[in-house]
Amino acid sequence: MQHLPVTPEEPASAAGVDTPAFSPLYQQIKALILRSLQAGEWKPGEAIPSETELAGRFRVSQGTVRKAIDELAAENLLVRRQGKGTFVATHSERQVEYRFLRLKPDEGDLDSEGPAQRSILDCRRARATGDVARGLGLRPGDPVIQVRRVLSFKGVPTILEDLWLPGVAFKGLTADALASYPGPTYALFEEEFGVRMVRAEERIRAVAADPSQAELLGIAPGSPLLSVERTAYTYGDRPMELRRGLYRTDTHHYFNELQ
Amino acid sequence: MQHLPVTPEEPASAAGVDTPAFSPLYQQIKALILRSLQAGEWKPGEAIPSETELAGRFRVSQGTVRKAIDELAAENLLVRRQGKGTFVATHSERQVEYRFLRLKPDEGDLDSEGPAQRSILDCRRARATGDVARGLGLRPGDPVIQVRRVLSFKGVPTILEDLWLPGVAFKGLTADALASYPGPTYALFEEEFGVRMVRAEERIRAVAADPSQAELLGIAPGSPLLSVERTAYTYGDRPMELRRGLYRTDTHHYFNELQ
DNA sequence: GAGTGGTCTAGACCACGCG
DNA sequence: GCGTGGTCTAGACCACTCA
Numbered sequence: 001m002q003h004l005p006v007t008p009e010e011p012a013s014a015a016g017v018d019t020p021a022f023s024p025l026y027q028q029i030k031a032l033i034l035r036s037l038q039a040g041e042w043k044p045g046e047a048i049p050s051e052t053e054l055a056g057r058f059r060v061s062q063g064t065v066r067k068a069i070d071e072l073a074a075e076n077l078l079v080r081r082q083g084k085g086t087f088v089a090t091h092s093e094r095q096v097e098y099r100f101l102r103l104k105p106d107e108g109d110l111d112s113e114g115p116a117q118r119s120i121l122d123c124r125r126a127r128a129t130g131d132v133a134r135g136l137g138l139r140p141g142d143p144v145i146q147v148r149r150v151l152s153f154k155g156v157p158t159i160l161e162d163l164w165l166p167g168v169a170f171k172g173l174t175a176d177a178l179a180s181y182p183g184p185t186y187a188l189f190e191e192e193f194g195v196r197m198v199r200a201e202e203r204i205r206a207v208a209a210d211p212s213q214a215e216l217l218g219i220a221p222g223s224p225l226l227s228v229e230r231t232a233y234t235y236g237d238r239p240m241e242l243r244r245g246l247y248r249t250d251t252h253h254y255f256n257e258l259q
Numbered sequence: 260m261q262h263l264p265v266t267p268e269e270p271a272s273a274a275g276v277d278t279p280a281f282s283p284l285y286q287q288i289k290a291l292i293l294r295s296l297q298a299g300e301w302k303p304g305e306a307i308p309s310e311t312e313l314a315g316r317f318r319v320s321q322g323t324v325r326k327a328i329d330e331l332a333a334e335n336l337l338v339r340r341q342g343k344g345t346f347v348a349t350h351s352e353r354q355v356e357y358r359f360l361r362l363k364p365d366e367g368d369l370d371s372e373g374p375a376q377r378s379i380l381d382c383r384r385a386r387a388t389g390d391v392a393r394g395l396g397l398r399p400g401d402p403v404i405q406v407r408r409v410l411s412f413k414g415v416p417t418i419l420e421d422l423w424l425p426g427v428a429f430k431g432l433t434a435d436a437l438a439s440y441p442g443p444t445y446a447l448f449e450e451e452f453g454v455r456m457v458r459a460e461e462r463i464r465a466v467a468a469d470p471s472q473a474e475l476l477g478i479a480p481g482s483p484l485l486s487v488e489r490t491a492y493t494y495g496d497r498p499m500e501l502r503r504g505l506y507r508t509d510t511h512h513y514f515n516e517l518q
Numbered sequence: 519g520a521g522t523g524g525t526c527t528a529g530a531c532c533a534c535g536c537g
Numbered sequence: 538g539c540g541t542g543g544t545c546t547a548g549a550c551c552a553c554t555c556a
Contacts, residue, residue: 024543050521050522051523061546063547066524083522083553084523100517201515201516202516204513205508206483206508207483226465247465249463256463256515257461258458258459259335259457285525309541309542311540311541322527323525323527340542341542342534343540344540
């Protein structure tokens with residue numbers, strides 16, 4: 001195993017850096033950068049130190065730092081901008097505003113539809129049920145915040161969504177904040193609660209709308225809807241949000257690229 | 260722009276290599292490798308020449324070849340195997356057998372369910388309608404091959420699929436071949452027709468089963484189904500297959516990772 | 519012009535697979 | 538033991554951004 005000369009006499013693993021043994025140097029550097037991101041040393045939108053500076057700090061060559069940053073950029077945790085620097089990724093940037101939303105209009109694109117109109121139906125403190133606790137890595141009965149909202153495009157209600165958030169991390173979240181925040185919800189989470197979502201998983205099914213769902217979406221009861229269950233993760237693969245969306249697919253579709 | 264010293268007196272673009280001007284050397288190398296893949300110089304499953312050999316052939320450093328191969332490997336066109344070489348990706352490998360199938364059982368995984376049972380209901384020559392022609396880059400009336408089949412897991416019919424293929428490229432495809440081929444359908448396409456699918460797009464909607472669809476899947480008419488419209492592309496982003504699948508999602512779900 | 523990321527090179531050594 | 542890909546380094550130069 002290569003040693004990280006931060007503490008030259010000891011291997012990295014003995015110096016409190018818990019990367020797996022025998023991992024390449026650049027993976028160790030990547031883990032160190034990740035740790036700084038997680039610790040909030042650099043905030044979303046800010047520049048991290050230059051490659052040269054990091055190379056000096058870690059006592060490795062610039063090429064090694066480069067490879068570490070390459071991987072973090074590929075995972076959308078960092079964004080490189082030639083001539084300017086490398087920045088901590090954020091959900092506030094215009095071009096990634098709907099990074100996790102795969103619903104596209106059948107004609108045109110989301111941009112041409114303008115921003116979604118959010119109508120917050122409910123936002124309240126509750127206790128985690130077994131399912132929610134399991135999904136969020138909590139214990140049943142732990143506090144959660146539960147949100148119900150409808151998203152409309154061009155005035156047409158299209159998505160009915162329920163959100164479950166860990167109560168501790170999101171203490172103080174209100175319907176007002178959700179309704180009035182100008183950017184994406186995940187940007188609000190970053191800014192107000194320091195919780196940055198880095199990846200998500202979705203499980204998709206076709207279901208029939210029940211009467212109350214149908215009324216909220218303005219469709220006939222029994223209409224087929226896409227059920228999209230999302231788990232969103234922050235740094236370290238910790239689940240921080242469960243979401244269940246019901247999508248109308250008469251004017252929109254869920255778009256997925258396979259490679 | 261860097262020059263490719265294949266014809267040392269001329270820039271690469273003048274030497275018949277139609278890469279965009281001012282592209283980095285490794286992008287030009289990538290385009291050359293891609294061209295060889297497309298031309299069938301190396302077949303799926305075969306090893307391509309070593310990095311050192313390619314570096315010699317193209318008169319660039321090994322690191323430059325490396326970066327080109329890195330990108331092709333990231334796009335799943337090549338597969339690196341340390342100590343052995345770099346191989347042309349294929350749909351025949353066990354670990355990627357269901358590379359484009361995102362349907363997972365609610366419990367367990369696809370492997371534990373064993374291979375899908377394929378029942379070919381229909382396989383016939385036809386003429387492209389406007390929609391199909393548009394999707395496949397053909398003209399209306401051009402010959403196509405149309406396939407209808409049902410996939411069952413553990414004996415339960417789960418997917419009803421219609422396929423449209425360009426008639427010229429897939430001349431001679433029969434229901435028998437589709438039913439008896441032991442591997443994935445895309446492996447059959449590779450092996451028998453030299454058509455390798457490299458990426459695909461899916462558009463997903465929720466629909467209600469009509470009576471004939473319901474009967475084929477053994478469910479009640481009107482049941483919600485996932486409609487998955489896929490366009491599969493071969494090298495050079497040429498569409499080579501349209502597919503419309505109806506997925507039961509009472510025991511399975513469509514799984515998607517967002518990052 | 520100074521500073522940043524992006525490309526390219528050349529050479530050394532490591533890890534793996536296989537005969 | 539040889540050949541493969543994988544890592545690491547050091548240094549040169551390019552392209553972009555901004556003051």
